[in-house]
Amino acid sequence: MSHFGRAGPPDIRDTYSLLVLNITFRTTADDLFPLFDKYGKVVDVFIPRDRRTGDSRGFAFVRYKYADEAQKAVDKLDGRVVDGREIMVQFAKYGPDAERIHKGRILEPVEKLKGSSRSRSPRPSSRHRDDHRDRDYRRRNRSRSRDRSDYERPRGRDRDRYRSRSRSRSPDYRKERKRGRYDDDKGRSRSPNRSVSPPARGSASPRRSSVSPRRSLSPRRTPSRSRSPVARVEKERSLTPKSVSPRGRSESRSPSPQRSDADFFKMDYRVYAAVNAVDENWCSSRLAVG
DNA sequence: GTTGAGCGTT
Numbered sequence: 001m002s003h004f005g006r007a008g009p010p011d012i013r014d015t016y017s018l019l020v021l022n023i024t025f026r027t028t029a030d031d032l033f034p035l036f037d038k039y040g041k042v043v044d045v046f047i048p049r050d051r052r053t054g055d056s057r058g059f060a061f062v063r064y065k066y067a068d069e070a071q072k073a074v075d076k077l078d079g080r081v082v083d084g085r086e087i088m089v090q091f092a093k094y095g096p097d098a099e100r101i102h103k104g105r106i107l108e109p110v111e112k113l114k115g116s117s118r119s120r121s122p123r124p125s126s127r128h129r130d131d132h133r134d135r136d137y138r139r140r141n142r143s144r145s146r147d148r149s150d151y152e153r154p155r156g157r158d159r160d161r162y163r164s165r166s167r168s169r170s171p172d173y174r175k176e177r178k179r180g181r182y183d184d185d186k187g188r189s190r191s192p193n194r195s196v197s198p199p200a201r202g203s204a205s206p207r208r209s210s211v212s213p214r215r216s217l218s219p220r221r222t223p224s225r226s227r228s229p230v231a232r233v234e235k236e237r238s239l240t241p242k243s244v245s246p247r248g249r250s251e252s253r254s255p256s257p258q259r260s261d262a263d264f265f266k267m268d269y270r271v272y273a274a275v276n277a278v279d280e281n282w283c284s285s286r287l288a289v290g
Numbered sequence: 291g292t293t294g295a296g297c298g299t300t
Contacts, residue, residue: 019297048298061298085294094297101297 004029017092040069
């Protein structure tokens with residue numbers, strides 16, 4: 001049983017797929033199998049790999065034969081530290097044929113699709129089976145930083161264009177990847193212009209279907225990949241009330257009473273205004289004292 | 291030897 005994922009999906013008709021996220025890039029299906037097989041009959045373990053490098057992409061799919069066993073594996077293994085990383089185990093939602101999976105279970109194909117190929121045809125209204133749609137908006141950011149650097153960034157006038165949409169890559173960029181049939185559907189389903197952003201999406205958090213109520217997973221979001229300098233400035237402005245904290249001001253005040261007006265003219269006006277404003281208290285207190 | 295917020299192979 002060491003050839004998981006080598007020969008395609010064996011028999012996925014009545015299996016229940018779990019998505020295992022955050023595994024180490026060196027973790028293999030053979031590593032995961034004994035771990036998951038303790039909780040039930042695992043019929044398949046598949047770790048998608050990068051097509052260029054052949055490396056793991058950091059997640060895996062474990063298919064169970066029975067739903068209760070899969071659920072037990074979710075309960076027991078979600079949050080477990082495997083090979084130094086805290087894995088996340090949850091029911092797969094999208095599946096190789098996205099519509100045919102529900103609650104981890106790969107549903108029987110509704111009908112033999114004509115052409116016997118796996119529905120490359122566009123699905124007109126994809127996944128509105130339940131009200132969890134909003135999670136899907138976050139979905140296509142699978143590429144890692146290395147992937148992004150593999151492709152040369154547009155230069156010259158295209159650089160502005162590229163930078164302006166640094167949040168979501170252009171369709172051309174995604175097309176370059178040639179990920180396959182699913183990306184075609186998904187890329188089309190989320191409209192090309194990124195101004196989708198539904199205004200009233202409810203207050204529910206779109207991510208992480210909260211299989212386990214506890215949120216012990218540290219949100220290690222990297223602030224260094226903030227979208228744009230403007231956004232960063234906005235964020236800093238919104239959450240820097242401490243830069244005006246009285247203690248910090250007293251630290252940086254340093255009145256230097258020998259300052260003359262000629263010195264002020266040499267200063268930039270903004271600096272002048274700032275210093276003046278800062279020194280207001282000092283001046284008033286000084287006048288009050290003397 | 292590295293990466294990391296993410297849903298799938300013949």
